[in-house]
Amino acid sequence: MNRVVIVGASLAAVHVIEGLRRNGYQGEIQLVGAEPQLPYDRPPLSKEALRAGPELDRLLLKEPGWYGTQAVELCLGTAAVGLDTRARQVVLEGGRELPYDGLVIATGGTARSLGGPEEVGPVHVIRSVADTAALHEQLVPGRHLVVIGAGFIGLEVAATAREMGLDVSVVEAAPVPLTRVLGGEAGAWFRDHHLANGVDLRCGSALEQVEVTSRGTKIQLVDGTVLAADVVVAGIGAVPATGWLDGSGVHVADGVVCDPTLRASAPGVVAAGDVARWHHPLFGQTMRVEQWRNAVEQGGRAALSLLGDTDAFAAVPYFWSDQFDAKVRFVGVAGGADTMHVEQTGDTSMVALFGRDGVIRGALCVNAPRLLARYQKAIVEQVAWGDVTGTG
């Protein structure tokens, strides 16, 4: 193998490069990215970079000179538009063809929008540094921000804007925030936390339509309520960026479908990060994880797989989210849990455990970080539910 092409120039890509060089790969590396910027970090985009306005220098994952020292050829500001897995070539916007021996798909996700832009008007999303710059401009104290969707990113944007002095409403169809990930009881804690910090959180409120008038935007809910917004953000999740793979034969089903070693369905092709769907040996299910640490570790594992290694990717997912003074940390998986146990709960902290088939699979710790390492170990060792919760 002498030519590696990485498509998608972000977190997973940087760790693929590190992994390849650390393990002795000396051939060519070409890094293709649709955005013009060098790879930068996304978690601050809904937090401190949204508050202060994004400064690219401070967000860069690696300083500009690093790519030269790693002998990486940068093709930034150019999207890949096609893939020929038989000729082993990536096709770029403008027609350039890049031949490869090994290809890494690291195109991440795209923020889901409410519909066509003509239908909904100026509704912001947050995925890129450009998105954050545009929204930051609009976050003027005293304005009314309406966030559609109480997922992690929506709640972070709500908390940041509230701290900046805006009036903030959050509209969520489910009965509590984060239900899809955490379920009712844990979600209720987040509802109370946001209400206590002055966010007008409206759960169980489905969106009927968004209407743009000359005097602002009107958000109409199914129950008839109308909210007048100065600024609107849709935080309704992301979809894997796989459009460029259409017709390539690479198997895609809500992400690039990989085997346990992150190899995709075509020879010489691996995937890593938000875009990758793989079978997790510990949890016994296929999953796709949209979290920072997952992209770092999958980047390293995908590099090893390209170099011929055959170990499965079995890391336990871990992520954080900061909302007001709640430092939210989650290890493992909550989706598919058949039982849940609130270990401790109070105004400022909470610990909740998630289990399935008699073993612990996930733990949520809010302002209680020291327990995380212990729960991670219990998840890896598949400790019996009753032993972790003290109910056995």
Next chain:
Amino acid sequence: MALQITVDLEGCKGYACCMMEAPELFDIDDETGKAILLEERPSADRAEEAERAARSCPASVILVRNG
């Protein structure tokens, strides 16, 4: 030879990734929410563990050196 680990606590955001990666080298302070270095000079055979933790720090504030 030993390793030398340093953490720039001012830049530490308390994400706890270091502890998740290397619980024997890092802990988190319940009061400040920031990292606690459990071993400043671990033996050289802990290099991989220490470097994994450094790579996994979202704030890039962990430095691992030889010597």
